[in-house]
Amino acid sequence: MDLVNLAAATLRISTPLLMVGMAGLLSYQVGLINIALEGMMLGGAFAGVVIGYELGSTWLGVLGAALIGAVLGALFALAVITLRANLIVSGLALNFLAVGGTAYLMDILYDQSGTLAPQGLQKLPTVQLPLIHDIPTVGRILSGHSPLVYVSWVLVPLTAIFLYRTVVGGHIRAVGEHAEAARTAGISVRRMQYLALILGGAMCGLAGAHLSLGDLPLFRERMTNDRGFIALAAVYFAAARPGWTALACLLFGFFEALQFRLQLQKTSIPNEFLQMLPYLMVVLALVVISARKEWRKGW
Amino acid sequence: MTYLRMTGITKYYPGVVANDGVDFEVEEGEIHALVGENGAGKSTLMKILYGMEKADAGQIYLRGELVHIPNPQAAIRLGIDMVHQHFELVPSMTVAENVALGHEPRRGLFVDRAAMIERVRALSEQFGLRVDPAAVVADLSVGEQQRVEILKLLYRDARLLILDEPSAVLTPQEVDDLFAVLRRLVAEGRTAILITHKLREVMAVCDRATVLRRGRVVGTVRVSETQPETIARMMVGRELEVVRRTTAQPPGEPVLVVHNLHVRDDRDLPAVRGVSFTVHAGEIVGLAGVEGNGQRELVDALVGLRAVESGEVVLAHQPVTEAGNRRRRALGMAIIPEDRTRQGLSAPSTLTENLVATRYHRPPFSRGGVLALRPMRLFAQQAIRQFDIRVRGPNVRVRTLSGGNAQKVVVARELAETPRVLIAAQPTRGLDVGATQFVHEELLRLRQVGTGILLISADLDELLALADRLLVIFEGQLVGEMTPETATRERLGLLMAGRGVAAELERVAQG
Numbered sequence: 001m002d003l004v005n006l007a008a009a010t011l012r013i014s015t016p017l018l019m020v021g022m023a024g025l026l027s028y029q030v031g032l033i034n035i036a037l038e039g040m041m042l043g044g045a046f047a048g049v050v051i052g053y054e055l056g057s058t059w060l061g062v063l064g065a066a067l068i069g070a071v072l073g074a075l076f077a078l079a080v081i082t083l084r085a086n087l088i089v090s091g092l093a094l095n096f097l098a099v100g101g102t103a104y105l106m107d108i109l110y111d112q113s114g115t116l117a118p119q120g121l122q123k124l125p126t127v128q129l130p131l132i133h134d135i136p137t138v139g140r141i142l143s144g145h146s147p148l149v150y151v152s153w154v155l156v157p158l159t160a161i162f163l164y165r166t167v168v169g170g171h172i173r174a175v176g177e178h179a180e181a182a183r184t185a186g187i188s189v190r191r192m193q194y195l196a197l198i199l200g201g202a203m204c205g206l207a208g209a210h211l212s213l214g215d216l217p218l219f220r221e222r223m224t225n226d227r228g229f230i231a232l233a234a235v236y237f238a239a240a241r242p243g244w245t246a247l248a249c250l251l252f253g254f255f256e257a258l259q260f261r262l263q264l265q266k267t268s269i270p271n272e273f274l275q276m277l278p279y280l281m282v283v284l285a286l287v288v289i290s291a292r293k294e295w296r297k298g299w
Numbered sequence: 300m301t302y303l304r305m306t307g308i309t310k311y312y313p314g315v316v317a318n319d320g321v322d323f324e325v326e327e328g329e330i331h332a333l334v335g336e337n338g339a340g341k342s343t344l345m346k347i348l349y350g351m352e353k354a355d356a357g358q359i360y361l362r363g364e365l366v367h368i369p370n371p372q373a374a375i376r377l378g379i380d381m382v383h384q385h386f387e388l389v390p391s392m393t394v395a396e397n398v399a400l401g402h403e404p405r406r407g408l409f410v411d412r413a414a415m416i417e418r419v420r421a422l423s424e425q426f427g428l429r430v431d432p433a434a435v436v437a438d439l440s441v442g443e444q445q446r447v448e449i450l451k452l453l454y455r456d457a458r459l460l461i462l463d464e465p466s467a468v469l470t471p472q473e474v475d476d477l478f479a480v481l482r483r484l485v486a487e488g489r490t491a492i493l494i495t496h497k498l499r500e501v502m503a504v505c506d507r508a509t510v511l512r513r514g515r516v517v518g519t520v521r522v523s524e525t526q527p528e529t530i531a532r533m534m535v536g537r538e539l540e541v542v543r544r545t546t547a548q549p550p551g552e553p554v555l556v557v558h559n560l561h562v563r564d565d566r567d568l569p570a571v572r573g574v575s576f577t578v579h580a581g582e583i584v585g586l587a588g589v590e591g592n593g594q595r596e597l598v599d600a601l602v603g604l605r606a607v608e609s610g611e612v613v614l615a616h617q618p619v620t621e622a623g624n625r626r627r628r629a630l631g632m633a634i635i636p637e638d639r640t641r642q643g644l645s646a647p648s649t650l651t652e653n654l655v656a657t658r659y660h661r662p663p664f665s666r667g668g669v670l671a672l673r674p675m676r677l678f679a680q681q682a683i684r685q686f687d688i689r690v691r692g693p694n695v696r697v698r699t700l701s702g703g704n705a706q707k708v709v710v711a712r713e714l715a716e717t718p719r720v721l722i723a724a725q726p727t728r729g730l731d732v733g734a735t736q737f738v739h740e741e742l743l744r745l746r747q748v749g750t751g752i753l754l755i756s757a758d759l760d761e762l763l764a765l766a767d768r769l770l771v772i773f774e775g776q777l778v779g780e781m782t783p784e785t786a787t788r789e790r791l792g793l794l795m796a797g798r799g800v801a802a803e804l805e806r807v808a809q810g
C-alpha cells in the first residue's frame with residue numbers, strides 16, 4: 001500500500017470534517033447542539049456549483065457557498081433562538097429541507113436528477129506549497145491539495161484563538177457554559193448564539209464547497225454523506241476543545257482513507273465491513289472516553 | 300437624600316402576584332435590609348431593579364430621576380449591580396475573566412489579559428478581598444466565590460450594590476469579613492441593599508429594614524430603634540419562638556455507623572479522608588463545616604450515590620457500603636439533600652410526582668407495575684395539609700414554587716414515614732424564619748420518636764440549638780468533637796476554618 005497516498009488522502013478527506021467540526025464546536029461552546037451541520041454543508045455544496053457555474057467563477061462559487069451556509073445558519077438561529085422552536089426537531093427539519101430542496105432546485109433549474117455536473121465549471125486549482133513541495137516525501141503529502149485543504153488547517157488555530165483570546169470568543173464560551181452568568185454580566189445571550197450559528201454556517205458552507213468544487217466540480221444528491229454527524233461526534237469526543245476535535249476528525253479521515261484503499265486491494269474482508277470501519281472507530285473512541293469518565297462515579 | 304425610589308411596583312407571574320404595588324426607598328449611603336418570608340417577592344423586586352424582570356406596573360427613580368431599566372446592561376450603566384442568590388460565575392474561567400466578563404479591557408479584538416489581571420489584583424488588594432486573579436473559579440471555595448462576586452461589582456464601579464442572601468454559605472468569620480467590606484464601601488459613599496433571612500445580620504450591619512409579606516410592604520423600620528422580635532413578627536405575622544432541644548435523652552442503639560471512610564470527588568481527588576462516627580437512635584449529631592470540605596461527597600456516599608474508596612457504612616446493623624440508594628431507603632434511611640434543585644426535586648415535575656418519587660414502586664402507588672393515580676393524589680393532598688405547603692394544588696409544577704415551599708416538599712416526602720436514620724444536609728438553607736422553625740420542630744419530633752439524625756449545616760445557631768453532639772469537618776477529616784455546652788461560635792468557627800490547632804495553641808500560650 002502506498003503510505004504517501006494514504007497520508008495525502010487522509011488530509012483531503014479530513015478537510016470538510018475539520019471545517020464542520022469547528023462549526024459544531026462553535027455551537028457546542030455557545031450551548032446549542034447543532035445537528036443541522038449536515039444540511040448547511042449540503043446547501044453550501046449545491047450553492048457552490050450553481051453560483052460557480054452561473055457566475056463563471058469557481059472562486060465566487062466558494063464565496064457563495066459560505067454565504068448560503070451562513071444564511072442557513074441564520075435561519076436555524078431564527079427558528080431556535082427567536083422563535084424558540086425545538087433544537088433537535090428544527091435541526092432535523094433543516095437537514096430534510098436541504099436534501100429535498102437541492103434535489104428540487106436541481107430539477108427545476110437544470111432539469112437534472114441525481115448529479116449536477118455543469119459543462120465548463122472548473123474545479124479549484126491545486127496549490128503547490130513553495131519550498132515544501134520540493135521536499136521528497138513530505139512534499140507529496142502536504143503539497144498539491146486544493147486551497148480549501150489549507151484553509152481548513154488555518155481554521156483550527158483560528159477558532160482556538162477566537163474562542164480563547166478575543167473578547168467576543170470569551171463571551172461565547174461564557175454563554176455556553178453559564179448563560180445566566182453571562183446575562184447578569186450584561187452580555188446578550190441571543191446575539192452570541194446568533195453569531196456562533198452564523199459563523200458555523202459559513203464554515204459548513206465552505207466544507208460543502210470543498211466537496212463539490214475541490215476535486216470533481218459536481219454536485220450529487222446527499223453528497224455530504226453524514227459527515228456533519230461524524231464531525232459532531234468528534235466535537236463530543238474532544239469535549240469541544242479545538243485541538244482534540246481536529247485530531248478526532250483526522251482520525252476519522254485516516255480510517256476512511258484506509259478503508260477506501262483496502263477496498264481497492266480486494267482483500268477477503270467484505271466491503272460492507274470496511275465501510276463500517278471509520279464509524280466503528282468513532283463509536284469505540286467515544287465509548288472508551290466516556291467509560292473512563294464514569295469509572296469512578298460508581299452507580 | 301433618597302438615592303432610590305421604587306413606586307407602585309407590581310409583578311404578576313401565572314397564578315401569583317409576586318410584587319403588589321410595592322413602594323421602596325433607599326437613602327444614599329445606607330445599608331438597607333430587605334427581609335420577608337420565602338416567596339414574599341424580595342428577589343423579584345431586586346430583579347426588576349436590575350433589569351432582569353420586567354415590572355407590569357410601577358416606576359423607578361434614581362436620585363429623583365425617572366429611569367428605565369430594560370436589561371442588566373442598563374442597570375450596570377446606571378451604577379446598579381447585583382450579587383445573586385445563586386452565584387453567577389463561569390466555572391471554567393479564571394477569577395479575573397469572571398470579574399471582567401462583559402467589560403474586558405480590550406486591545407483591538409483581543410482581551411488585554413495583563414491589564415485585566417492587574418486591575419483585578421489592584422481591586423482585590425485595595426478592598427482586602429483575598430483571591431488569586433489567575434485561579435480557576437471551579438477550584439475556589441464558596442467564600443472565595445463570594446469575594447469574586449463582590450469584586451465584579453467593584454470592577455464595574457457599582458454605586459448601588461444589591462446582595463441577595465450573600466451569607467447563606469459562609470463561615471462566621473467570612474460573614475464578618477464580608478460585612479467589614481460592606482461597611483467600608485458604604486463609608487466611601489456607596490449604597491447597599493441586603494436581602495437576608497438572618498435577623499442577627501440585619502441587627503449587625505443594616506441601618507434600616509423594609510419588610511415584605513406576600514408581595515406587599517409591611518413597613519420600614521430604623522434598625523437601631525427596633526427589636527429583632529418586632530421585625531420577625533412583621534415578617535411572619537405572628538410571634539415566633541426559638542426552637543431548642545430541651546430534654547437530654549439517653550441515646551439508643553447505634554443506627555448509622557461509619558468506619559474509616561474514604562471517598563473521592565468528581566475530579567478524583569480525595570474528598571473524605573478517614574472519617575468515622577456513629578449516630579444513635581434518638582440522637583441528633585451535628586456536622587459543622589464550611590461548604591466544600593467533603594460534606595457533599597460524604598453525604599453522597601452515605602446515601603448510596605457515590606462509590607466509596609475504602610471504609611465501611613453500617614445502617615441499622617446491615618452493612619450497606621456497596622448498596623444502592625433504594626436498598627438503603629428500604630432499611631429506613633431518609634435524605635434531605637443540600638441542593639434541592641439538583642438532587643432533591645425534579646423541577647419540571649408536579650408536586651404529586653415529587654412527593655411519591657421515593658415510593659411509587661410499591662403499593663399502594665404501584666399495582667402490578669401500573670401507577671395508581673388516586674392514592675398518589677390523596678397522599679399528596681395529605682402531605683400538603685400536614686406540612687402546610689402553600690400551593691394552588693397537587694398538580695402544580697415544582698419549578699414555580701418559592702425556595703421555602705420547595706424545601707417543604709422535600710421535607711414532606713422524606714418525613715412522611717418515620718425514618719430510622721435521617722441525613723439532613725443544610726435543611727434550612729435559604730428558608731425564612733417561619734419555615735426554619737417548622738423544619739427544626741420536625742427534626743426534634745423525629746428525635747423524640749427515636750430517629751437517628753445526621754444534621755449537616757453551616758449555620759452554627761442551628762447546630763447549637765439542635766445537636767446533641769457536634770463534629771467539625773475540615774478538608775475531609777473530622778477535626779473536633781464537642782457537646783453544645785462546651786462549644787462556642789468562636790471555637791467552632793476557628794475549627795471550621797482549619798485554624799483549630801493554632802487556636803488551641805494560642806489559648807494555651809495565653810494561659
Ligand SMILES: Nc1ncnc2c1ncn2[C@@H]1O[C@H](COP(=O)(O)OP(=O)(O)OP(=O)(O)O)[C@@H](O)[C@H]1O
Nearest residue numbers: 312317337338339340341342343699700701702703
Ligand atoms: N419565574 C417564575 N415563574 C413563576 N412564579 C415565580 C417565578 N419567580 C418567582 N415566582 C413566584 O413569585 C413569588 C416571589 O418569588 P421571589 O423569588 O421574589 O421570593 P423571595 O422573597 O426572593 O423568596 P426566597 O426568600 O425564597 O428567595 C413566589 O411565589 C414565587 O413562587
Ligand SMILES: [Mg+2]
Nearest residue numbers: 341342343384
Ligand atoms: Mg429570593
